[in-house]
Amino acid sequence: xxxxxxxxxxxxxxxxxxxxxxxxxxxxxxxxxxxxxxxxxxxxxxxxxxxxxxxxxxxxxxxxxxxxxxxxxxxxxxxxxxxxxxxxxxxxxxxxxxxxxxxxxxxxxxxxxxxxxxxxxxxxxxxxxxxxxxxxxxxxxxxxxxxxxxxxxxxxxxxxxxxxxxxxxxxxxxxxxxxxxxxxxxxxxxxxxxxxxxxxxxxxxxxxxxxxxxxxxxxxxxxxxxxx
Amino acid sequence: xxxxxxxxxxxxxxxxxxxxxxxxxxxxxxxxxxxxxxxxxxxxxxxxxxxxxxxxxxxxxxxxxxxxxxxxxxxxxxxxxxxxxxxxxxxxxxxxxxxxxxxxxxxxxxxxxxxxxxxxxxxxxxxxxxxxxxxxxxxxxxxxxxxxxxxxxxxxxxxxxxxxxxxxxxxxxxxxxxxxxxxxxxxxxxxxxxxxxxxxxxxxxxxxxxxxxxxxxxxxxxxxxxxx
DNA sequence: AAGATCCACAATTTCGATATTTTTAAGTTA
DNA sequence: TAACTTAAAAATATCGAAATTGTGGATCTT
Numbered sequence: 001x002x003x004x005x006x007x008x009x010x011x012x013x014x015x016x017x018x019x020x021x022x023x024x025x026x027x028x029x030x031x032x033x034x035x036x037x038x039x040x041x042x043x044x045x046x047x048x049x050x051x052x053x054x055x056x057x058x059x060x061x062x063x064x065x066x067x068x069x070x071x072x073x074x075x076x077x078x079x080x081x082x083x084x085x086x087x088x089x090x091x092x093x094x095x096x097x098x099x100x101x102x103x104x105x106x107x108x109x110x111x112x113x114x115x116x117x118x119x120x121x122x123x124x125x126x127x128x129x130x131x132x133x134x135x136x137x138x139x140x141x142x143x144x145x146x147x148x149x150x151x152x153x154x155x156x157x158x159x160x161x162x163x164x165x166x167x168x169x170x171x172x173x174x175x176x177x178x179x180x181x182x183x184x185x186x187x188x189x190x191x192x193x194x195x196x197x198x199x200x201x202x203x204x205x206x207x208x209x210x211x212x213x214x215x216x217x218x219x220x221x222x223x224x225x226x227x228x
Numbered sequence: 229x230x231x232x233x234x235x236x237x238x239x240x241x242x243x244x245x246x247x248x249x250x251x252x253x254x255x256x257x258x259x260x261x262x263x264x265x266x267x268x269x270x271x272x273x274x275x276x277x278x279x280x281x282x283x284x285x286x287x288x289x290x291x292x293x294x295x296x297x298x299x300x301x302x303x304x305x306x307x308x309x310x311x312x313x314x315x316x317x318x319x320x321x322x323x324x325x326x327x328x329x330x331x332x333x334x335x336x337x338x339x340x341x342x343x344x345x346x347x348x349x350x351x352x353x354x355x356x357x358x359x360x361x362x363x364x365x366x367x368x369x370x371x372x373x374x375x376x377x378x379x380x381x382x383x384x385x386x387x388x389x390x391x392x393x394x395x396x397x398x399x400x401x402x403x404x405x406x407x408x409x410x411x412x413x414x415x416x417x418x419x420x421x422x423x424x425x426x427x428x429x430x431x432x433x434x435x436x437x438x439x440x441x442x443x444x445x446x447x448x449x450x451x452x453x454x455x456x
Numbered sequence: 457a458a459g460a461t462c463c464a465c466a467a468t469t470t471c472g473a474t475a476t477t478t479t480t481a482a483g484t485t486a
Numbered sequence: 487t488a489a490c491t492t493a494a495a496a497a498t499a500t501c502g503a504a505a506t507t508g509t510g511g512a513t514c515t516t
Contacts, residue, residue, distance in 0.1 A: 017303070017304075018303075018304055018498095018499070018500090019499075019500070020499080020500090043467070043468090044467075044468070044469090045466095045467075045468090053500085053501095054499095054500055054501050054502085055468095055469095055500095055501080055502090056284065056287075056499075056500055056501070057499085057500070057501095059284075059288065059468090059469085060287065060288060060291050060499095063288050063291040063292055064291055064294065064295065066292065066295065067292070067294065067295020067296070068295070069384065069387075075245070075246075076245075076246055076468070076469075076506090076507060076508070077467085077468080077507090077508065077509095078467070078468060078469095079468095091382050091383070091384055091385075092384070094382070095382065095384055095385060098330060102326060154319050154322070154323065155319070156297065156319055156320070156323055156392075157319075157323060159297075160388060164384075246468095246469070246470090246507095247469080247470070248469080248470090271496095271497070271498090272497075272498070272499095273496095273497075273498095281470090281471095282469095282470055282471050282472085283470095283471080283472090283498095283499095284469075284470055284471070285469085285470070287498095287499085288469095304476090304477060304478075304498070304499075305477090305478065305479090305497090305498075306478095306497070306498060306499095
């Protein structure tokens with residue numbers, strides 16, 4: 001009998017997943033890219049209309065976002081986006097340096113050849129992505145950084161890193177790409193991190209990774225002092 | 229005029245907060261103490277009846293618990309409690325050692341006298357608590373350990389530690405207090421940790437804290453090999 | 457006028473019911 | 487007998503409306 005090419009789990013409609021997950025993805029994106037400002041009140045009814053869905057999915061999506069620390073819940077006064085502050089940013093940076101160091105070291109220790117190749121691939125894809133499409137580039141940038149840590153063999157650690165990464169990206173968007181952001185040549189930094197990692201030189205790789213974060217971090221911190 | 233003793237914000241009824249938060253607290257407790265087994269299916273309707281509340285609060289509470297990693301969400305197939313495994317336990321133990329070390333060092337560096345006193349108090353309260361009331365003791369035990377970290381000046385780190393702590397407590401309950409648990413004299417260990425901390429001897433305090441975790445950890449790990 | 461109290465409005469939260477989806481089980485065919 | 491299909495049952499996910507709770511403005515008191 002002809003195998004009908006195996007019907008893929010393509011949803012009848014082109015949409016993705018449940019209403020809750022759609023709302024979650026949409027809200028998450030809006031918060032990370034700054035379409036929703038820090039500390040902004042999130043009225044259920046407004047969001048319901050914006051996302052064209054019911055109140056339940058919105059409410060559930062917001063609950064999920066609370067755990068990501070992108071949304072704060074106020075007792076019985078609804079939700080608001082997480083506030084942004086210099087202190088919060090520095091905290092995120094500090095934790096990222098610690099946790100990603102841990103994850104990277106473990107990855108380098110236990111990563112196999114398959115992991116190694118996935119790194120090269122992720123790096124290549126990032127390089128090929130036109131940087132004018134900011135969101136697309138950010139996606140590949142994240143993919144590269146997460147690939148570095150992906151072999152750490154600790155789902156929880158990976159989850160923490162992922163969370164912190166997103167919180168950090170938000171600050172990048174908030175700072176705006178203005179003011180000559182990205183004047184530095186980050187491409188070289190990425191290449192150097194990749195090289196040290198592939199060579200399994202943990203100390204060097206960690207040093208480069210952290211230096212990479214600290215430099216962009218210092219830049220963003222400076223933005224807090226010069227509001228405009 | 230007589231000041232009417234200042235009406236405290238005591239809720240008219242003795243209950244606490246919204247239905248969602250009540251459900252959240254109740255479910256959390258049930259999972260941590262093992263009243264709900266690892267991997268158990270969590271049927272909304274059943275929980276709705278058990279907690280005597282609506283489906284919305286239950287659903288929202290479960291969403292909150294997903295972030296705590298105490299509950300897993302299955303695409304469109306509802307919720308279940310997080311599964312337990314030796315690997316997962318060892319991961320939690322490992323992360324706890326790393327993160328609590330970081331937090332404790334920071335606490336010792338920046339903690340003030342007020343913090344110091346809160347430690348002594350928490351330790352005292354733990355000692356006074358009858359250990360036959362397991363839940364009450366666990367609460368004070370947690371309070372003591374969290375007090376140690378509370379001056380780390382990093383809310384996110386604290387949140388991570390809190391989360392990991394609860395995940396770990398769950399394994400303690402799962403292992404059951406059977407099999408001669410707590411034969412070791414943990415009271416001395418606590419006292420030693422407190423002493424080193426108050427003396428601001430970070431290296432010693434961290435060493436004792438981690439040793440404390442590793443010992444109970446090794447015990448629990450052994451439980452996995454001897455199911456009964 | 458300053459402060460407190462009350463009332464009407466708005467928003468959140470919760471409930472009951474409906475619509476999908478998944479799971480189970482039976483029935484049919486090779 | 488095993489696998490595939492089909493139908494019924496159960497559970498989840500979602501919606502729309504009611505009930506609870508917070509908010510801001512106007513009124514009254516000091």
